[in-house]
Amino acid sequence: MVPDAAIAKLKERFSGLQLMEPAPVKGHLSVKLSGPSKLIGVIKMLKDELGYEFLDFITAVDWKGPVDLKGYIVNPNPNPFMPEGVRSQMISEPPTPGFPYREAIEVIYALSNWAAKSRIFVRVETTRGDPRVPSLIFLWKGADWQEREIFDLLGVVFEGHPNLKKILTPDFIKGHPLRKDYVHIKDKYD
Amino acid sequence: MTDLKTDTMFVNMGPQHPSTHGVLRLGLTLSGEIIVKAEPDIGYLHRGTEKLAELRGYHQCVVMTDRWDYVSAMPNNLVFCLAAEKLMNLEISSRANYLRVLMCEINRIASHLLFLGTYGIDIGAYTPFLYAFREREMVLDLFEMACGARTTFNYIRIGGVSADLPQGWTEKCREFLNYFKGKIREYDDLLTYNPIFLDRTKTVGILSKETALDWGLTGPNLRGSGVPYDVRKTDPYCVYDKLDFDVCVGETGSCWDRYHVRVLEMTQSIRIVEQCLGQLPAGDVMAKGVAKIPKPPAGEAYAHVEASRGDLGIYLVADGSSAPYRLHARAPSYINLAVLQEILTGLKLADVIAILGSTDIVLGEVDR
Amino acid sequence: MAEAAPAAPAKPAFDPKAACPDIRRRLWASKTKGTLLEGRLWPSDLWPHPWISESYRRGAFVLGAIAIGAIALAVGLGEIGAPLAALHEFYRQWAQARLPEAPAWSVEAVWILVKAIVVLHIILINGLFLVWWERKISAHIQSRLGPIFVGGWHGWLQTVADGLKLLIKEDAAPAQKDSWLYRIAPALAFAPVLLCFAPVPFGRDLEAANIDVGIVYVFACSGVSVLGIVLAGWASANKYSLLGGLRSAAQLVSYELPRAFSIVPMVALAGSLSLTKIVQAQEGYWMGFFPKWFFFYPIVGQISFVIFLIASVAETNRTPFDIPEAESELVAGFHTEYSGMKFALFFLTEYAYVFLAAALIATFFFGGGAAPTPLLSVIPSWFWFLSKTLFFVFCFLWFRWTFPRFRIDRLMDFTWKFLLPWSFVNIIFSIPYIFL
Numbered sequence: 001m002v003p004d005a006a007i008a009k010l011k012e013r014f015s016g017l018q019l020m021e022p023a024p025v026k027g028h029l030s031v032k033l034s035g036p037s038k039l040i041g042v043i044k045m046l047k048d049e050l051g052y053e054f055l056d057f058i059t060a061v062d063w064k065g066p067v068d069l070k071g072y073i074v075n076p077n078p079n080p081f082m083p084e085g086v087r088s089q090m091i092s093e094p095p096t097p098g099f100p101y102r103e104a105i106e107v108i109y110a111l112s113n114w115a116a117k118s119r120i121f122v123r124v125e126t127t128r129g130d131p132r133v134p135s136l137i138f139l140w141k142g143a144d145w146q147e148r149e150i151f152d153l154l155g156v157v158f159e160g161h162p163n164l165k166k167i168l169t170p171d172f173i174k175g176h177p178l179r180k181d182y183v184h185i186k187d188k189y190d
Numbered sequence: 191m192t193d194l195k196t197d198t199m200f201v202n203m204g205p206q207h208p209s210t211h212g213v214l215r216l217g218l219t220l221s222g223e224i225i226v227k228a229e230p231d232i233g234y235l236h237r238g239t240e241k242l243a244e245l246r247g248y249h250q251c252v253v254m255t256d257r258w259d260y261v262s263a264m265p266n267n268l269v270f271c272l273a274a275e276k277l278m279n280l281e282i283s284s285r286a287n288y289l290r291v292l293m294c295e296i297n298r299i300a301s302h303l304l305f306l307g308t309y310g311i312d313i314g315a316y317t318p319f320l321y322a323f324r325e326r327e328m329v330l331d332l333f334e335m336a337c338g339a340r341t342t343f344n345y346i347r348i349g350g351v352s353a354d355l356p357q358g359w360t361e362k363c364r365e366f367l368n369y370f371k372g373k374i375r376e377y378d379d380l381l382t383y384n385p386i387f388l389d390r391t392k393t394v395g396i397l398s399k400e401t402a403l404d405w406g407l408t409g410p411n412l413r414g415s416g417v418p419y420d421v422r423k424t425d426p427y428c429v430y431d432k433l434d435f436d437v438c439v440g441e442t443g444s445c446w447d448r449y450h451v452r453v454l455e456m457t458q459s460i461r462i463v464e465q466c467l468g469q470l471p472a473g474d475v476m477a478k479g480v481a482k483i484p485k486p487p488a489g490e491a492y493a494h495v496e497a498s499r500g501d502l503g504i505y506l507v508a509d510g511s512s513a514p515y516r517l518h519a520r521a522p523s524y525i526n527l528a529v530l531q532e533i534l535t536g537l538k539l540a541d542v543i544a545i546l547g548s549t550d551i552v553l554g555e556v557d558r
Numbered sequence: 559m560a561e562a563a564p565a566a567p568a569k570p571a572f573d574p575k576a577a578c579p580d581i582r583r584r585l586w587a588s589k590t591k592g593t594l595l596e597g598r599l600w601p602s603d604l605w606p607h608p609w610i611s612e613s614y615r616r617g618a619f620v621l622g623a624i625a626i627g628a629i630a631l632a633v634g635l636g637e638i639g640a641p642l643a644a645l646h647e648f649y650r651q652w653a654q655a656r657l658p659e660a661p662a663w664s665v666e667a668v669w670i671l672v673k674a675i676v677v678l679h680i681i682l683i684n685g686l687f688l689v690w691w692e693r694k695i696s697a698h699i700q701s702r703l704g705p706i707f708v709g710g711w712h713g714w715l716q717t718v719a720d721g722l723k724l725l726i727k728e729d730a731a732p733a734q735k736d737s738w739l740y741r742i743a744p745a746l747a748f749a750p751v752l753l754c755f756a757p758v759p760f761g762r763d764l765e766a767a768n769i770d771v772g773i774v775y776v777f778a779c780s781g782v783s784v785l786g787i788v789l790a791g792w793a794s795a796n797k798y799s800l801l802g803g804l805r806s807a808a809q810l811v812s813y814e815l816p817r818a819f820s821i822v823p824m825v826a827l828a829g830s831l832s833l834t835k836i837v838q839a840q841e842g843y844w845m846g847f848f849p850k851w852f853f854f855y856p857i858v859g860q861i862s863f864v865i866f867l868i869a870s871v872a873e874t875n876r877t878p879f880d881i882p883e884a885e886s887e888l889v890a891g892f893h894t895e896y897s898g899m900k901f902a903l904f905f906l907t908e909y910a911y912v913f914l915a916a917a918l919i920a921t922f923f924f925g926g927g928a929a930p931t932p933l934l935s936v937i938p939s940w941f942w943f944l945s946k947t948l949f950f951v952f953c954f955l956w957f958r959w960t961f962p963r964f965r966i967d968r969l970m971d972f973t974w975k976f977l978l979p980w981s982f983v984n985i986i987f988s989i990p991y992i993f994l
Contacts (some may be wrong), residue, residue, distance in 0.1 A: 024489065024490045025490045025491060025492050025505075026276050026277075026489065026490070026491055026492075027276075027492075028492060053403070054403060054406070055406050056406075056494075056501075056503065056520060057406075057503060057505070057518070057520040057525075059505055059518035061507055061515075061516045062516075065509075096487065096488040096509060096510025096511075099488055099509045099510060101509075108505070110492070110503075110505070110520075114419060114424060117424060117425065119492075121492075140404055140405075140406060141404045141405050141528075141529075141532070142404065142405040142406025142407075142525055142528065143406075144528055145524065145525070145527075145528040146406075146525070149524075153240070153241075166233075167232065167233060168232065168233040168236045168557060168558075169233065169236060169238075170233065170236075177238055177241050178240060178241055178516075182241075199797060201797050201798075201801075207889065208889060209887070223801070223966060310962065313962040313963060314877060314878065314880070314961075314962045314963025315877075315960070315961060315962035315963075316696070316700070316959060317696075317699055317700050317959050317960060319700075320700035320701060320702060321700070321701070324701055380960070381962070384961070384962060386878055386961055386962045386963070386964060387962045389964070389965075389968055390962060390963075390964075390965055390968075538965060538966065538967065539801070539887055539888075540881070540887050540963075540965045540966060541965070542887075543887050
């Protein structure tokens with residue numbers, strides 16, 4: 001099996017690499033890096049040596065959890081866009097107790113190996129205060145806009161990106177909307 | 191002539207321009223008619239659906255997926271439901287699976303018809319647009335009969351589909367397919383093999399395999415460059431592994447190849463729909479015991495389908511509450527559009543329209 | 559229980575529940591009055607056999623009736639060239655009798671003014687008619703109906719209503735415009751086309767002015783319109799307009815050449831530059847039945863015709879050569895910033911040029927007002943001329959709604975590398991005819 005061999009090779013070369021078992025994304029491999037410093041090396045090896053040549057997507061998750069979580073759920077899904085005095089459409093069920101909320105943003109890279117029909121999720125965590133990961137734009141040009149999107153929506157800075165600026169939200173929007181503690185400031189369109 | 195002072199001109203193409211297919215803005219720096227620099231600018235239709243999904247239940251998210259690629263909304267519904275069902279470990283009945291494939295494929299026909307018509311307009315031929323919409327109207331009628339909606343369906347639900355087919359629907363669908371087969375030849379006569387059309391598209395906007403893969407293109411844009419990547423074949427979902435169809439590829443990756451791949455895909459979709467109609471089993475269309483407000487256990491899931499515009503993927507994180515913790519959509523239009531900044535340089539203004547049209551983006555999906 | 563049974567209605571009300579047991583069918587049925595799928599006329603039911611439709615048969619019958627009625631009317635009216643000449647003579651004698659001291663040139667000037675006004679109205683009415691006709695033709699080519707309400711019968715008043723709308727519309731103009739040029743451009747585009755119609759022989763003895771260098775005159779005048787278009791593009795202070803204007807200048811100047819050279823053989827065969835003489839040269843029939851039209855001169859006639867037709871389509875800025883106003887690229891090209899009556903003038907110019915081009919084709923290649931066979935000579939020449947012209951106008955419309963658009967560089971290649979060389983070759987081909 002190519003995937004198993006690939007993981008073995010990766011583990012051999014990069015010490016901080018950890019295969020996540022059971023896989024968080026069902027049916028796909030997931031590896032977790034200890035820090036952003038080794039990211040380029042791992043991805044390069046996956047691309048050049050192990051056949052994961054296609055960049056499926058890049059995304060990121062803010063693991064802070066619902067913001068007004070102060071020991072108990074008040075409103076797990078606060079809607080920042082809702083006018084004052086209006087009740088939320090749906091009061092959510094509380095999440096599973098013990099869900100690993102943490103002060104971190106996780107950047108996730110999904111790479112595909114079409115020949116082996118395998119997809120691998122490379123996950124790397126950064127801090128919420130100053131999230132920085134290296135840019136992959138010199139490996140795949142397709143990373144360009146995806147990294148800009150994550151920069152725009154979650155505030156992750158991709159070091160080495162030549163044109164890292166907002167792409168989806170308008171210029172007057174301050175902050176990064178997909179962060180869990182995003183507070184919407186009323187503007188002229190509200 | 192050496193004293194002649196020339197300067198470049200910045201032209202703001204869009205967001206209100208007849209052929210930017212919605213609200214795309216292209217900042218073009220022109221030297222005469224030649225493009226020196228092209229900068230796509232998006233975000234005019236950004237509705238923040240990924241954030242909105244975090245505030246709504248799973249069943250409500252299906253409605254929002256309709257609004258991404260509003261031209262072919264069925265695959266959007268499908269991919270979200272597949273991801274949610276992976277989280278919930280739901281078994282879908284065979285009939286529901288067939289109906290999902292059936293609807294996605296006739297939606298692909300509708301979507302490619304819209305592309306064909308608008309691409310004709312981009313190149314300057316108006317009549318194919320009306321012809322394509324004439325046929326698309328019938329597909330929309332079929333949708334209206336099946337689910338009551340014509341473009342934004344919310345038909346595919348978590349656990350199955352919202353309703354079974356009405357009586358007489360399959361006959362009407364077969365009638366449409368038989369009628370539509372002859373129409374593809376009409377498009378070939380009118381547009382596909384028109385010498386002016388060939389002249390405008392055959393040598394323009396050539397995307398090599400390497401460029402296409404480098405930019406992460408998928409769907410007909412990638413297949414137009416000759417890469418036979420189709421999620422329906424490489425990673426079959428629903429019942430595609432039981433169906434017989436070909437993956438259509440182009441040769442050079444020109445605008446015409448991307449266009450022609452879509453025309454060929456319509457014939458393949460006809461084949462798939464015919465097989466689905468033939469094999470359609472009896473049974474329920476909704477899985478038993480799906481809660482009104484689904485509450486999947488904590489976990490993550492990734493599902494992807496071959497939507498009309500490429501590999502549409504959903505990455506879903508659940509924290510055990512009744513709303514997704516994080517939803518990321520791998521929108522094919524968004525990724526396909528980025529390639530424009532590379533291939534437009536050095537071409538003529540008229541080619542911008544030809545290339546932009548041939549990538550077949552839907553701004554609802556680009557901006558989400 | 560004194561509940562009176564309701565009187566049974568003569569026609570039972572539609573009960574969706576009974577008609578459609580299925581709930582989904584029922585919902586649909588209540589919306590469409592009892593038809594789910596069966597009663598809904600799908601296009602597929604109709605298109606393979608249009609003659610099964612009663613309205614289709616009726617339409618064909620009405621069209622035939624209109625054609626026959628028009629021919630009957632024309633035969634009844636007869637030639638109008640000679641009566642008009644008689645009217646001119648009568649007017650001159652009347653003027654001399656009433657105003658003996660008026661100089662002859664002033665009497666003639668009034669007559670010329672009347673002729674100019676008549677030609678102007680031909681252009682205006684032609685514009686009104688062609689816009690409506692184009693909309694109907696495009697609609698039927700595209701399986702639509704087109705204008706159908708205004709005026710009652712097939713929307714025949716639609717363009718009149720649109721014209722009124724354009725007249726009373728706010729004349730919005732960009733703030734950055736070059737004011738003087740912006741205003742003069744539509745007039746500069748429109749005025750030459752009025753002049754162009756002077757030497758066109760609408761029938762036997764039916765030209766406003768018999769100019770000896772008619773062809774040169776027509777091409778010279780129509781060349782001035784380019785100036786109006788370029789000025790419009792420049793003065794609008796809009797980048798799309800500017801691009802449209804420049805494209806237009808390049809295209810029109812280039813296509814003038816093959817257009818003019820393609821008719822050199824015709825001029826040589828007729829031995830005159832006068833349009834009337836060219837028509838006269840095509841009178842008569844070979845072997846008593848085959849018309850001596852220039853189009854039927856082997857090789858030369860056909861090549862000339864094709865080159866002239868293509869160049870004419872390009873000269874009138876119509877698809878597949880409509881790059882100056884390419885809608886998908888340049889929004890509306892040189893007239894993007896024009897509205898109201900100024901826009902209407904550009905519009906009118908375009909249709910007048912289409913009519914002129916078709917009239918020239920009929921004159922140069924199809925014998926003007928000559929009947930195709932001696933038998934049909936009962937139908938007057940002006941009717942033949944009009945029919946031929948409208949047929950070629952129809953061809954222009956037909957091209958527009960069928961073809962895609964060229965790209966500017968391919969368009970230039972086409973004229974300089976293909977049309978122009980072939981028009982020269984054609985002149986060489988015509989040598990044997992001249993010396994025969």
